[in-house]
Amino acid sequence: MVGGFLHSDGTCALCRKGMHASCLHGGGFDGCQAELIRIPNADGTLLATPELPPDDLIPSLLALSDVMCTGWHAAVCADVQPGGTVVVVGDGAVGLSGVLAAAQPGAARVIAMSRNPARQQLAREFGATEIVTERGAEGIARVLELTDGIGADSVLECVGTEEARQQAVGAVRAGGSIGLVGVPHGELAVNALFWRNVGLRGGPAPVRAYLPHLLDLVWTRQIDPGKVFDLTLPLAEVAEAYRAMDERRAIKALLIP
Numbered sequence: 001m002v003g004g005f006l007h008s009d010g011t012c013a014l015c016r017k018g019m020h021a022s023c024l025h026g027g028g029f030d031g032c033q034a035e036l037i038r039i040p041n042a043d044g045t046l047l048a049t050p051e052l053p054p055d056d057l058i059p060s061l062l063a064l065s066d067v068m069c070t071g072w073h074a075a076v077c078a079d080v081q082p083g084g085t086v087v088v089v090g091d092g093a094v095g096l097s098g099v100l101a102a103a104q105p106g107a108a109r110v111i112a113m114s115r116n117p118a119r120q121q122l123a124r125e126f127g128a129t130e131i132v133t134e135r136g137a138e139g140i141a142r143v144l145e146l147t148d149g150i151g152a153d154s155v156l157e158c159v160g161t162e163e164a165r166q167q168a169v170g171a172v173r174a175g176g177s178i179g180l181v182g183v184p185h186g187e188l189a190v191n192a193l194f195w196r197n198v199g200l201r202g203g204p205a206p207v208r209a210y211l212p213h214l215l216d217l218v219w220t221r222q223i224d225p226g227k228v229f230d231l232t233l234p235l236a237e238v239a240e241a242y243r244a245m246d247e248r249r250a251i252k253a254l255l256i257p
Ligand SMILES: [Zn+2]
Pocket: 008, 009, 010, 011, 012, 013, 014, 015, 016, 020, 022, 023, 024, 025, 026
């Protein structure tokens, strides 16, 4: 079974619109890093894999429960189109998943913003065509340089900090769209968007809405989002797993119960 970080009934008026993250009868879990967990609304929340998965698919299936669907949501919200130009702000597991997601509909160019060589390498494996290592005003200038001076059609903001948001607003072209999945810290000035006709959309990913399609892509080995897990630890070492991610020693840790 694969499920997301929120439970949903799959039958209410909002689930039927694909907005499972706001299910009228749904909610969050009381902790998931456990040997066993009871899933409310299990029928609506979980999706069965076609058969018992082989071991090598487990990391990618696990990625679907959160980071991959969140990166996908960023691409959906940023209206990534075939042939389009995309900038991804953030090189964590969600940002890298965003790169992978943006490449799927056939974006012509995916520009990943990252200063970390290992993450740049994975971004390229996931479909990034260019890497921008600069940040702030310099990062924006570099993106404009790469995009005929106008900015990208779509920008995926996968961090949530004020700095990342400024980066996204500076990197998007007039009439383009920003997909926001980084949990917000601080306010975003709407005026900066209004005068350039920039679209802004985002929020918690409706994981369950994306699961059937993404499970198919993983099952048929068209995408391998499990590559974001670069540290595997037993469940008992969960504290070290968080420490490694906090100190950016690991992109994402996989815990084995
Ligand atoms: Zn619902």
